[in-house]
Amino acid sequence: MVVFGLWVINKAGGLVYQRNFTDGLAQLTSNEYLVLAGTLHGIHAITSRLSPTGPSSGAQVIEGESFKLTILLTVTGTKFVLLTPLVGTAAESTLQKVYEIYSDTVMKNPFHTPEMPIRIDGFDSRITALLGSGQS
Amino acid sequence: MTIYSLYIFDRHCACVYYHDWHRTKQTRPAMEGGLLKAVSRAVAPRQVDSGTTAAPSTFSSPRNTLVSTTGAVVAIGEDPSAGTAPPTATVRPGVNTLTFDEEAKLVYGVILSLRNMIKKLSGRDEHFTSFRTSTYKLHLYETLSGYKFIMLSDPSTDGLRFVLRQIYSGPFVDYVARNPLVPMDSREQGIDNEYFRASVDRMVRGLSVFA
Numbered sequence: 001m002v003v004f005g006l007w008v009i010n011k012a013g014g015l016v017y018q019r020n021f022t023d024g025l026a027q028l029t030s031n032e033y034l035v036l037a038g039t040l041h042g043i044h045a046i047t048s049r050l051s052p053t054g055p056s057s058g059a060q061v062i063e064g065e066s067f068k069l070t071i072l073l074t075v076t077g078t079k080f081v082l083l084t085p086l087v088g089t090a091a092e093s094t095l096q097k098v099y100e101i102y103s104d105t106v107m108k109n110p111f112h113t114p115e116m117p118i119r120i121d122g123f124d125s126r127i128t129a130l131l132g133s134g135q136s
Numbered sequence: 137m138t139i140y141s142l143y144i145f146d147r148h149c150a151c152v153y154y155h156d157w158h159r160t161k162q163t164r165p166a167m168e169g170g171l172l173k174a175v176s177r178a179v180a181p182r183q184v185d186s187g188t189t190a191a192p193s194t195f196s197s198p199r200n201t202l203v204s205t206t207g208a209v210v211a212i213g214e215d216p217s218a219g220t221a222p223p224t225a226t227v228r229p230g231v232n233t234l235t236f237d238e239e240a241k242l243v244y245g246v247i248l249s250l251r252n253m254i255k256k257l258s259g260r261d262e263h264f265t266s267f268r269t270s271t272y273k274l275h276l277y278e279t280l281s282g283y284k285f286i287m288l289s290d291p292s293t294d295g296l297r298f299v300l301r302q303i304y305s306g307p308f309v310d311y312v313a314r315n316p317l318v319p320m321d322s323r324e325q326g327i328d329n330e331y332f333r334a335s336v337d338r339m340v341r342g343l344s345v346f347a
Contacts, residue, residue, distance in 0.1 A: 026259025036253055043249050046242050047269055049234070052140035052159040052288050057270040064254040065262050083257070 001090050003131045004067060004083040006098065007033070010115045011077030013041030017118040021131055025067065025083065040081065044071065061091075070095060078102075094130070101126045137345045140272060140288040142303075142336065143243055144327070147282025151175055151240040152326040155336060157346070163236040170237030175326035179236035243286060247276050265297060277301055283308075293345050307335035 004025045008017035015037035018030070028036075044058035062069040063086065070091035072080040080095045080102070105122040106112055112120060141156035154176035168181045234242070247264065254264040266275045268291050277285045277300035285300040311332035312318050318327050340346055 025257050028256070032256065036256065039249050039253055043246055043253075046246050047267065047274075050239065050242055050246070050274075050288075051161065051269065051271045052156070053161055053271050056272065059267045059269050062250060062254075062267040063265050064258060065265060066258065 001088055001094065001131075002085055003094070004085075006083070006127065006131065007037055007079075007081040008102065008118065009037045009041055009079040009081065012115065013038045014115070016116065017123075019124075019127070024085075037081075040069075040071075041079070044073070044079070072096070072099060074099060097130055098127065101130065137290045137293060137347050139290075139340055139343065139346050142288075142340070143240065143284075143286040144308075145240075145244055145284040145286070146321065148321070148323055149244055149248075150323065150326075151237075151244070153328055153332075154179055154236070154240070155333065155340075157340065161233070163234050163239050165235065166237040166240075167235055170235065171240070172324065172326045174328040176328060243274075244284075247274070247284065247286060251276075251278075266295060275300060277304065279304055289345065296345070299340075299343060303336055303339060307332050307339065311335060 002024075003021045005018070005020045007015060010016045015034050018033045018037075020027070047059040048056050050056075058071070058073060060071055062071070066086060067083060068086055068091075070082045070084065072082075072092070072095040074080070080098050082091050082095050082098070084091050101123065105120055105126060106118055107114075109120055109122070112118070138158045140159045141154070143151060144153035146152050150172055152172060152175060156178070163179060165179055166181050171179070171181065173180075250267065251264045254262055263278065264276060266273060268274075271291060272288050273291045273293060275287045275289065275296040277297045279285070283304070285304060287296050287300055289296055311329060312327045313320065315329065315331075318329060319325055320327065
């Protein structure tokens with residue numbers, strides 16, 4: 001499965017992990033990624049209010065013409081965002097596996113401060129095993 | 137499978153047309169001054185016709201040259217809930233629901249932000265096309281002249297941009313762009329008129345996803 005990138009956004013809208021895998025999208029600076037993550041956090045909250053019928057979740061999939069963002073919101077408010085091509089349906093299950101890895105290697109790590117950027121080798125290597133290596 | 141609503145925004149960020157079908161959660165009518173004239177009678181600010189009947193209020197409205205409450209066209213295509221009578225059958229929205237002008241601003245803000253985000257991420261001139269939540273899916277089609285056609289549908293529908301494009305190339309061009317009574321880009325008035333509304337209504341009701 002081709003994956004362009006993975007983001008982890010904390011419950012305050014800060015980008016705590018960002019990694020590119022396959023080329024295909026623009027190379028942005030880390031500052032630009034931070035801005036985009038914050039924007040996405042806000043949009044996600046608004047989209048749940050625009051529902052024309054009963055209560056709605058926030059945006060789950062956002063599509064452009066050649067790629068899409070699949071968003072997994074955990075019950076604790078952390079968002080996992082996967083950037084993939086339009087074709088392919090494995091994005092949701094991949095995000096579940098990423099969440100599992102995050103729980104195992106980040107949340108159980110006593111040296112990690114919650115809501116802070118993730119700099120943990122175990123997380124990096126298991127994500128690499130799942131999604132393939134890329135430029136960090 | 138269903139279609140909930142259609143918004144059209146012009147290039148000045150103003151909502152110029154609104155139409156809804158199977159929407160169960162209604163907004164409150166727009167605040168006075170929050171919405172252009174001739175966008176949709178269903179959501180227009182409601183204070184003129186509160187004590188009196190609908191006829192004098194539409195007569196005093198400056199769009200009475202375009203829209204009249206009588207005539208055959210209202211009968212064939214007009215959604216009853218979008219007509220002159222306020223939607224009394226549905227549950228009256230509570231005070232914590234959005235007014236229509238607030239909702240229109242949120243819709244515009246979301247699509248504008250997502251459009252910029254997609255453009256930035258792709259690094260090309262790529263368009264944002266749709267997003268999906270657990271209860272609805274929003275589709276966007278933007279014309280070269282800056283009009284944005286936005287449709288909300290069931291989350292399981294495929295892309296509906298072709299429908300929005302058909303609305304643009306069919307009813308919109310015929311009854312708005314070629315209509316000398318519709319001031320486009322006026323910043324003062326929407327584009328609602330009974331031919332356009334009836335034609336859009338017929339087109340959407342004829343879709344296979346409309347049920």
